[in-house]
Amino acid sequence: MDKIEISRANPAQADVLTALMHASSAYQGEYASILDGYAVTPEYIERNPTFTAMTGDELLGFYALLTEPPELDILFVADDAQGLGIGARLITHMLAEAREREIKSVRVVSHPPASPFYIRMGARRTGTIPPNPPKVRWERPELRFDVPTC
Numbered sequence: 001m002d003k004i005e006i007s008r009a010n011p012a013q014a015d016v017l018t019a020l021m022h023a024s025s026a027y028q029g030e031y032a033s034i035l036d037g038y039a040v041t042p043e044y045i046e047r048n049p050t051f052t053a054m055t056g057d058e059l060l061g062f063y064a065l066l067t068e069p070p071e072l073d074i075l076f077v078a079d080d081a082q083g084l085g086i087g088a089r090l091i092t093h094m095l096a097e098a099r100e101r102e103i104k105s106v107r108v109v110s111h112p113p114a115s116p117f118y119i120r121m122g123a124r125r126t127g128t129i130p131p132n133p134p135k136v137r138w139e140r141p142e143l144r145f146d147v148p149t150c
Contacts, residue, residue, distance in 0.1 A: 002055040004086070006093045009050040009062060011042030017052070017062050021076050026113060033135050034111075040064075040074070048073065049097060053086050061086045063094055070098060071107040072145070075114075091121045091145075098147045108143040115141040122146075 009017065017040040021027075027035050044050070050064040061077035072094060077086045098106050108118055109129050119125070123143035131137050 004053055004055050004060065004089065006051050006053050006089065009045050009052045011045045013052065013059075014040050014042045014045055016059055017045075017050070017076075020059055020062065020078055021074070023079065024076055025079050026111060030138070031111065033137065036135065049101075050074075051090070051093060051097070053077075053090055060084075061090055063090045065094055065097055065106070067101060067103065069107065070103045070105065071109070087117060088121060091118075095145060095147055098145075099149070103147055105147055106145045108145065110141045110143055112138060112140060115143065118143050118145075 018038075021038075021040065022035055040050075044064070048064045048066055050062060052062045053060040059078065060081040061075070063075040064073045065071070066073045075087065075090055075094075077090070094106070107126075108123055110118055115125070123145045125141060126144045127142040129140040129142050131139060
């Protein structure tokens, strides 16, 4: 695989980010309803620090960090790029970005199958978010990353 670069997303990439998100096999079946009608918009990218992991012109993954209050709002890795360390690189980048913004901790409301990944990356479980039907019919783990100071 070519060199992977993480850089700030461009609002013109909104459709490609939305397509990667909707293609995720993690959000098929019982979890599909949470993404129903959801799109990453150019305005969202302009308002929130959003970063892509690319190799050449291929999108491997992306994340968005809300800053007020601090929360990892979105993190997706393309199905065919999973297991290559892309998610770990995105988390490392997100923590560095949070540190630069003097953010002390970042909340994550996790997709249930993704919580073990976040815990392996250093997040700690802080609670459970109850279902919110009709879109979210399941409990979601609430986690928090403490942002290293150096």
